[in-house]
Amino acid sequence: xxxxxxxxxxxxxxxxxxxxxxxxxxxxxxxxxxxxxxxxxxxxxxxxxxxxxxxxxxxxxxxxxxxxxxxxxxxxxxxxxxxxxxxxxxxxxxxxxxxxxxxxxxxxxxxxxxxxxxxxxxxxxxxxxxxxxxxxxxxxxxxxxxxxxxxxxxxxxxxxxxxxxxxxxxxxxxxxxxxxxxxxxxxxxxxxxxxxxxxxxxxxxxxxxxxxxxxxxxxxxxxxxxxxxxxxxxxxxxxxxxxxxxxxxxxxxxxxxxxxxxxxxxxxxxxxxxxxxxxxxxxxxxxxxxxxxxxxxxxxxxxxxxxxxxxxxxxxxxxxxxxxxxxxxxxxxxxxxx
Amino acid sequence: xxxxxxxxxxxxxxxxxxxxxxxxxxxxxxxxxxxxxxxxxxxxxxxxxxxxxxxxxxxxxxxxxxxxxxxxxxxxxxxxxxxxxxxxxxxxxxxxxxxxxxxxxxxxxxxxxxxxxxxxxxxxxxxxxxxxxxxxxxxxxxxxxxxxxxxxxxxxxxxxxxxxxxxxxxxxxxxxxxxxxxxxxxxxxxxxxxxxxxxxxxxxxxxxxxxxxxxxxxxxxxxxxxxxxxxxxxxxxxxxxxxxxxxxxxxxxxxxxxxxxxxxxxxxxxxxxxxxxxxxxxxxxxxxxxxxxxxxxxxxxxxxxxxxxxxxxxxxxxxxxxxxxxxxxxxxxxxxxxxxxxxxxxxxxxxxxxxxxxxxxxxxxxxxxxxxxxxxxxxxxxxxxxxxxxxxxxxxxxxxxxxxxxxxx
Numbered sequence: 134x135x136x137x138x139x140x141x142x143x144x145x146x147x148x149x150x151x152x153x154x155x156x157x158x159x160x161x162x163x164x165x166x167x168x169x170x171x172x173x174x175x176x177x178x179x180x181x182x183x184x185x186x187x188x189x190x191x192x193x194x195x196x197x198x199x200x201x202x203x204x205x206x207x208x209x210x211x212x213x214x215x216x217x218x219x220x221x222x223x224x225x226x227x228x229x230x231x232x233x234x235x236x237x238x239x240x241x242x243x244x245x246x247x248x249x250x251x252x253x254x255x256x257x258x259x260x261x262x263x264x265x266x267x268x269x270x271x272x273x274x275x276x277x278x279x280x281x282x283x284x285x286x287x288x289x290x291x292x293x294x295x296x297x298x299x300x301x302x303x304x305x306x307x308x309x310x311x312x313x314x315x316x317x318x319x320x321x322x323x324x325x326x327x328x329x330x331x332x333x334x335x336x337x338x339x340x341x342x343x344x345x346x347x348x349x350x351x352x353x354x355x356x357x358x359x360x361x362x363x364x365x366x367x368x369x370x371x372x373x374x375x376x377x378x379x380x381x382x383x384x385x386x387x388x389x390x391x392x393x394x395x396x397x398x399x400x401x402x403x404x405x406x407x408x409x410x411x412x413x414x415x416x417x418x419x420x421x422x423x424x425x426x427x428x429x430x431x432x433x434x435x436x437x438x439x440x441x442x443x444x445x446x447x448x449x450x451x452x453x454x455x456x457x458x459x460x461x462x463x464x465x466x467x468x469x470x471x
Numbered sequence: 472x473x474x475x476x477x478x479x480x481x482x483x484x485x486x487x488x489x490x491x492x493x494x495x496x497x498x499x500x501x502x503x504x505x506x507x508x509x510x511x512x513x514x515x516x517x518x519x520x521x522x523x524x525x526x527x528x529x530x531x532x533x534x535x536x537x538x539x540x541x542x543x544x545x546x547x548x549x550x551x552x553x554x555x556x557x558x559x560x561x562x563x564x565x566x567x568x569x570x571x572x573x574x575x576x577x578x579x580x581x582x583x584x585x586x587x588x589x590x591x592x593x594x595x596x597x598x599x600x601x602x603x604x605x606x607x608x609x610x611x612x613x614x615x616x617x618x619x620x621x622x623x624x625x626x627x628x629x630x631x632x633x634x635x636x637x638x639x640x641x642x643x644x645x646x647x648x649x650x651x652x653x654x655x656x657x658x659x660x661x662x663x664x665x666x667x668x669x670x671x672x673x674x675x676x677x678x679x680x681x682x683x684x685x686x687x688x689x690x691x692x693x694x695x696x697x698x699x700x701x702x703x704x705x706x707x708x709x710x711x712x713x714x715x716x717x718x719x720x721x722x723x724x725x726x727x728x729x730x731x732x733x734x735x736x737x738x739x740x741x742x743x744x745x746x747x748x749x750x751x752x753x754x755x756x757x758x759x760x761x762x763x764x765x766x767x768x769x770x771x772x773x774x775x776x777x778x779x780x781x782x783x784x785x786x787x788x789x790x791x792x793x794x795x796x797x798x799x800x801x802x803x804x805x806x807x808x809x810x811x812x813x814x815x816x817x818x819x820x821x822x823x824x825x826x827x828x829x830x831x832x833x834x835x836x837x838x839x840x841x842x843x844x845x846x847x848x849x850x851x852x853x854x855x856x857x858x859x860x861x862x863x864x865x866x867x868x869x870x871x872x873x874x875x876x877x878x879x880x
Contacts, residue, residue, distance in 0.1 A: 186567065276686065279656065290658040292588055294595050386588040389562045389563050391561070393559070393561065394561075421567075
């Protein structure tokens, strides 16, 4: 192993995150959940739409977090799985008239399969090399979606318009609000699943691989299986997030799933704190709102302003939101002692 | 020729007059969200960053033009508040920005949002909200569909009508031509190709000997040109964006392939295509246009060109004057100013669409002589005329009549 590779593989595994530190305390969880439930009632439709965006992008960041924070593997190819999930959902809804809530599991399962298969060759790679391989996947995806023989279903370069579902059972609720609560339920379910996954035997295997592959295999962990499994789970969740995005945005096109998206997700994970699941939502908030703030500061230099803000975050709190949370906790406990 | 130009001042006066006439008829002031006695709020979505950021100039030019309008007293006494957001050419971001404009900033309408995929993403939303999506900045043919999308309207001549015009010309002048086509593998390239095939009709299959596509991410298209030459075609239809167009013209000369060369309107800039390709290599290339090229010496003393230059001097001094997008942004903003003047004091979304759909023979300073803006309730394609031209010396020499090719969506 070269020195470069060592440095890169070690970087995400900040220090081994204890299992309990991966989630929020019960009190905080309840507060956050209440906020997520109540805020939309008082918000404008546009804000609800943004919150929905926050949820499904947070889900995609969470998926990457399981892969990188959990099993220590890199991926710059999440946009590909996200795109596949979005397209599967859109095509099923529009071309085959299948209800949206049935499309999402299908998207998840198929993406799990694709991720699992992609994980096989990726096994031989690690660190920067794996990042590069997944990068290739992300660059290829928009062009694959444009392929002629798929055009019948995908609408080719023109993309596909998706019909937004109405609230069921005659509920008097706007489409946006219904979609928000629907997304919230899906995201919560997957969040709980992920927390339990990481606390389970499989989760411990992921983390053992992350911390030391050789030691893990010596302990009897099937390294190859768990590495590909992590890829599969991550891809599956990303696919569901992509499906939710297709419904919320009401449109899919190859240009929606470029490498920029993959980098954004990666960025969201780092800002949220690698390996800290609740940080995913904070990371998603960063990638949604900070570009808007940057644009507000200077239109011509929005990219540069964004860069400066990102640099500040990484420089001041290299471990992202997790570090802020820990600092806050320490501060609170010190107050209590006094 | 200059007599045919409606001078800007005279135009403004005429517009003011017609506006005052129409206000006389309906004295009552009517407003929708985004309009008031003092202000008209207009939304815009541009790619200031990302792969299409070169077009961001259009948004900047429009912003400058509305500053000029405001400095000169606004439109019917109302100032334009032009809110322009960046979507980086990413459709999900476009949706977010469009919703922000409509629901949070509460604009009267969205004007000249850029690109086919971004506009496709918001078309359904805009139409269900009944907010005008006016003069979108894309040449796709589907924007001219008042039946299904009465709140969406294009502006520039669409891609299909352009290649239909070439097809007509080929059928008339060279009925036995063997045609080779090079096109960019995206919506824009495919739209152009469809127009060509439709124009050739039943003869398309026999006349087109090779269709070759390239990806926008390819560094060079030299190998495609060599392949096309080997087909022995004597007509070359070149559907490429500026960088590739210059490469194609140059490569043709290098390998000594001399077909009749049709170049799409997207890449006719003398400054950014013909000069880099080599002036001598571009001789005889045929294309078509509807706007004046600022780098073309024949417009040096033209009144419209002078007005454009004065505008840039005062409101957008650091503009790149060889960039056709600056002409584009200026002219489309003028068209909008015309529509808003026509609206008078009835600034409802419905009336904005109504006025946009009843433009009659509007001529603007930077459009070629004889090209007019025309719309009707069943024709949502404001510009549908083009004039053929041939590159000769250092300039485009126009020939034939102004040809129109209306294609519905």
